[in-house]
Amino acid sequence: GxxxxxxxxxxxxxxxxxxxxxxxxxxxxxxxxxxxxxxxxxxxxxxxxxxxxxxxxxxxxxxxxxxxxxxxxxxxxxxxxxxxxxxxxxxxDPFLINYMLAITNDMNDLIAKKEFPDEEYGFYYPQLTFHKVAVTEKYLPATIEVLSSPFMVIKHGAVYKFNRAKGIEEEVYPEGFVVYYNKKGNSDNEFFYLLDILSNYQILDGINKIRIRLAYREKDERILSHFQRGVEKYAHEYGLDEEAKKRLEDLDVKVVSTVKEFFSAEVISWEPK
Structure with a gap:
């Protein structure tokens, strides 16, 4: 090849x-x-x-x-x-490129549906908060380590839309986090550990709107079932009350379609070198 x-x-x-x-x-x-x-x-x-x-x-x-x-x-x-x-x-590598394309495509779709802001978003680094590192920017760019990690967390602001009748901007989607997950998802243990990490990041507090997007190229066909079992396992392990358990069950979880770019070999061969 x-x-x-x-x-x-x-x-x-x-x-x-x-x-x-x-x-x-x-x-x-x-x-x-x-x-x-x-x-x-x-x-x-x-x-x-x-x-x-x-x-x-x-x-x-x-x-x-x-x-x-x-x-x-x-x-x-x-x-x-x-x-x-x-x-x-x-x-x-090619698989990571396809993952990044899937994220870009999904974010563009969310923006078009007014469920994600055009500009007010950035990548979340909990260690900066835990270690009280002074950061001047509210929303930070991604490092290569984040892009190639098993998952990434994007923090975003609220989405506003101008109401012409009232002459004001109105909030149409709340601020929160979007988690892109880049693993196969073939066991409940994967999601147990994911939930545990997100809890340690202090974002599963019931205040923030959390969306989890499953974006791996070859997802397990039962990935959503494994996620639900991971929720049950996590709730049982930590003895969550019904309210806390319901917050986990109500997490917005979606499978993201893989995006692949194809280029014509004939067209490329005609491009000026």
Whole structure:
């Protein structure tokens, strides 16, 4: 296929060299480090599969499964990547791209239905609250760690619509949180732990509007049933009263459709190089 171990290895090696050069380049610092403070230079490998024909986990290129017959496929040799101690390269693989597209599509749909604000939203970092870190922005951008984690929490403000008859803006949807979940969901334990973490984040308090969107590419066909069993298990484990249990049962949970982008190989071949 168009993506193989040799190409990935070559791209990673090139990126590692680029990181090393950028760390000591006055020209790079002048161009990109606007505040002239100590910063960390990382690499990002964006792997897009034009025809969506990649059927296996991208990371099998690093550790190929043993076939029934014959030899294993070639693996990416990490020893050939000249990455210095402390340096990092992040990878956005085809499956993660599809996940991000699904989130974008879902958010656009919510915005169109006036159930999500156009601008007043950002990614939620509970550790900043717990450790009392001073943050000047109310809504924060996503880090690569958040985008590639099993789930992400987006905090959003209320949605308003102008009422022409009254000449005022009226709230049409309350502020709250949207949780995008990026795991298969094939057991109630997954959702037990998800609820436990969200509770530790102090957002399952009955005050906030909470929506959970199940956005994994290959969801278990019984994922909603597993979620409900996770709620029952969580309520039983912590001895929740009926009111607290009902709040969990009333969580807005929805399966999000997977979005895939396809590009014509013929069109791409005609694009100017």
């Amino acid at each position: 168009s993506i193989n171990a040799s190409k990935i290895e070559s791209a990673l090696a090139s990126l590692a060299k680029t990181i090393e050069c950028a760390r000591y380049s006055p020209e790079w610092s002048e161009k990109y480090n606007f505040s002239q403070i100590d910063c960390e230079v990382r690499g990002l490998l964006f792997v897009f599969n034009h025809d969506n024909q990649l059927q296996h986990d991208f990371y099998e290129f690093f550790n190929p499964p043993k076939p029934a017959k014959g030899r294993r496929d070639k693996a990416v040799n990490l020893e050939k990547i000249p990455l210095s101690a402390g340096q990092q390269i992040h990878i956005i």
